[in-house]
Amino acid sequence: MTKVAAYFDTATQSQIRFTTDRVFGWNKISLTAAEIESCDYEAMERKARAVAPSTPKDERHHFVVMLEPTPTCAWGGRGTVGPGELGDLVTWLNYQPYEGPTYAHEFGHNLGLWHTGYLQCWNDTRTANVTLSANCDQRTYNDPWDLMSAPLNWPGMLATINKQRIGVLPVTDNPLIMDSQRVTLKPVAAGSGVRGFQLQAGNVQYFVEYRTPVGLDDWIDDSTYVDPKGVTRTDPGGGVTVRRQDDFFGQFGEIDLLDFHPDANPLSYQWHPGLEAGESYTIADHGITLSVVSTSSTAAVVDVTITQDDGVVRWDGRDRYAASAAISARTFPANTWLAYVASGEVFSDALSGAPVAGRDGAPLLLTRRDSLPATIAAELQRLKPSTIVVLGGPATVSEGVVDELRAYASETVERRSGADRYAASAAISRAAFLSTVDAAFVASGEIFSDALSGAPVAARAPGPMLLTRPDGIPAPIAAELRRLKPKRIVIVGGPASVSEQVRAQLAEYTAGTVSRWFGSDRYAASAAISQHGYPRPPVETAYVASGSIFTDALSGAPVAGMTAGPLLLVRTDSIPDPIAAELSRLRPTKIVVLGGPASVSPGVEAALATFVRP
Template identity: 45%
Template sequence: MRELGKSVGIRRLRSVGVAALAAGVAVLGAAPAQSAAGGDELRMPGASAARGTPGAHHFYPYPVYFSGAAPAALSQADFTEVMSQANSYWSTATGGQITVAKGWDMPTWQKLSITSSQEASCDVDAITKAVRAKVGSAGDRDHLVVILNGLSQCDFGDRPQFGLTRLGDGFTIVNGSFTTGVALRTLARNAGVGFAGSLNCVNGSTPVPISGTCTGNNTSDNPWDPTGSMPYGRAGTPIADTLATLGVLPSDASTQVVPGPARSITLTPLSSGAGLRSAWFDLGSYRYLVDYRVPSGLDAWIDDRTWTSSGGVVADPGGGVTVHRIDMSKPASERARLVVDFHPDASVSSTARHPGLAQGESYANPDGSFAISVTAASSASASISISFPGIDKVDRWSGDDRYSTSATISSGVYGPGVDVAYVASGEIYTDALSGAPVAGRSDGPVLLVSAKGIPDVIATELTRLAPHKIVIFGGPATISPEIEAQLHDFTTGEVQRWSGADRFETSAAISEVSFDPGVATAYVASGRVFTDALSGAPVAGKTDGPVLLVDTDKLPSSITTELQRLKPTKIVVFGGANTITDGVLTQLQALAGTGGVDRWWGPDRFSTSAQIVDKAYGPNGGTVFIASGRVFTDALSGAPAAGTLESPVLLVDTDKLPDTVAAQLQRLRPGKIVVLGGPNTISYGVQASLARYLP
């Protein structure tokens, strides 16, 4: 939640050439000056040094019309009152860190020159360009508000700019009255704050808090936050995410909850202005924001009315522990914060709802990804528990980066005193593709190193393992002689290098030193993509067969020579014709024994993974490893571990469990599932989805 959020600067209009404003405009702190062209030029007050969002925000209204006579003059008193109310709200909400004032008095209506078709279609771009031609450049922290006279052809009430314009100011177009609500919303949106709305979900036709079928009013009906249309006629205390984005919430006022073991948290009310006011957690593409609201301060009104729901009479909209959901996969300007309604019924109106959880209430997401319970609540604080029951059932082996993940996987499978530890590059995948089944077959880990050296976490793991021998996969271009020399410090035995002139020769070299002639099955995979070989490596490891790499449409001579030496009874090709052509398959036929050549594949990398597992593993209640089908690093160390345990590796997408993989999990009936890598490669949402396939 931007930790909770990073402040987004709003800047003040700097110098504005507005010849048309010569009549009826009083500029605070400045007198009209003569421009170089000899006309009157109005200037903004002197801009202060550039700062973040906290500070004084000035609003500059600019009423415009296009044809006919000018509309009736707008009320200077009304504008002044709006500014006063907006200042009172933001000053209270931010503890005086943000204030609001008018930049100039309400001017007379200004006529813009746009075409009749642009006027008829309410061409916002044309209106904006015409206004900019009059008001000129911009500067620090101010808000330019263009006011239209309630035009029927314009299908909006107000359109505040999300974040700063390219000229550096805040900007909005208002079609009708410039109200306090518009002023509140404009300031927040110009600061890069998302809209706040409500989430309406159903399961079939039954309203539920969250489901796979949800709609959200992205722009209006949040009960409290000022970025909506204030359906109750007033705004409450902004949600913590709004305050964080505005730069007025201290970093220690929010905490991230990492999916895993249950965590107990005590939140203070949003209106308290102190203490821990928010928690947040990420699941898949969604971010969940947890706040606590009581009827005090700006929220004093929230329990003034009641609503009779299917569960009885409740406060409307009430307070309690609230959860807002953000779809982080959307562009920043479209990331609405949608409140989850924990007391849904058939009503989806902007009012007549009570979203929050009270003391003793709890909610568990149907997919098991998270649960929230309120164990105690008072006007001073709320004690809550956030747990992840589905995620807890699935193990995750990961680290801060690919190297620490590699060390974590090794430590989860291998004890000290291994016969051999294998070392491969963490920056390219080719050498380890052929090495993975060898490592799995010989019960040795594959540890990743960088081009710069041996990472500390890998050095620590090698020290723990105390291998009798170390084998390097790949040549000096991927793992330098300097690293090779350093590896001698971690073994009492020798350090060997298995490599060739290219990825194909390296593949053949690894096979030559590892397998005798007469293997039952030799496995062939593409040397241009990593996915098929990584799914196949555990299969090769448990059946004592090599994995040999070929080009997409060419059988390298080094692989031909190695297959002639191996004399395999059967050859299995991993992957479809897009990765290894039928022409290569035909060449392999001449090198296979009586078992011929078989192709294990699916229409994509995930389906191919599922097909490989389907061919090689039956249901046994054992362990299934899950790796990313988008990045290779985690599976490089995971595939040998799976081979050692004679377990399959299935590939998933970052935020999705493919149907073909789900079907395999249903068939395999695993007793344990291990996710390889962190949530950036396989999301917590996928981890939660995997839990349903465990007993």
């Protein structure tokens, strides 16, 4: 258990730590012959809990049952993915001589992770192994690096997507890439920087990272050998690796490694799946090409080419709820770990939640107060989230809707709320951020436009978006700022929305600066926020939404944060001069219009094309 704690402490930079609460000695429990024969762990759990009935039952406690070597239990360990029925997390350990990695693997399940494996694929005649084809088998446990495979020795660093899923890697360090660009990847074991990126292709998602022998990955053997075909390879090797999750293939929730150097023997210690400098691969079905420009002990440079239509595209639906579902469907794969739900009738809760959803790489879906729209229900059915977080209290999302949502979450539905919009804003922040954040963003709780443009920037920081009254800081927000201890505070919006009096009060909550990003109106403010948040053009994608209504942009704000794109506001029938100037500066390859023609007219859509970089 000490080794398990040390592994997670290092792998998560002390963000997740385990400690032993109580240890009970060996106890004999009596099972029926049928229970023994079937390794009935549910029966064993009931009888084990009777031995230790006072264990706390919440999601921070793990109820661990260690068995003497039990041949009828074929597994080395079992872990619940997230909290069990009683509220705690249950881990079974069938004693093995290599118990340390097995124990850590089961705790990975408790933290919400599924298995990793590898894809063994063949050509059409099944006479030769290939990297990817329509003929693939999922080899669960045969990923040589990740904890959620089945290593007999201690694994290296957790895969970047697994670190993001357990909340210890911000989406800015594992962004979603939607356009062609060059990416510099730090090694997975590095302590900071971009350590991976994600590619979305319909219901299939690819996760790219760089492995090299540093930190927890120092065991990787970079010595070379010549294979029977005369090809020089590295065993077991690092390189730029790609994992795939396909919700229509294989085990639920599993991510599988692609082998870029397939041979006749797919055992992990005999192949080198990563791409090295000078190598490239095209995922033909999805029009994605990865080319490794260079590698070193500190970074890999990868060119991503996505053959898709650039220019101006529109994401919309017949109403605000259909638009919300469409934005989610275009961005997020099925079997996601988390989804946020907020009112589509009141903007305040979603404004505080949008940066958190963007940081977590999760969709933000809108609902009516008293009923779940059919389009949102269908999208949740597709997403199959483990956890749904409801933003706001019963006045904005009723208990009836919360009950409906329970049918779509495989684990739990949580609510983050407060007595009013300010208390709710503080509660959303408190659940998402540790103390001592780099930046806290503050915006008016009475208008939506400033916080909407600021949400993607806050997601990238990452930092909370806290709402305030124009002329005074609400008590819940003041308490949250005291807890957060931000190194700096950014006000988004001018003195008419957040007064100079409030700015002076905010100085009491940080040892750093209190700055203001604003303009003469909501459009100039939107442009100014973009200038501060994206100071080094060009950008790949810019998002554009109506400055008159909030609904279309609420679901798009987390996506903008995930893809490092600004969210700019326009009038329904014209592009304001400050926005035109900002688009000229940004030089995007692609512009995504959020919402239908009633909110952003076809004429504006056509005019936006003049700002797209060829």
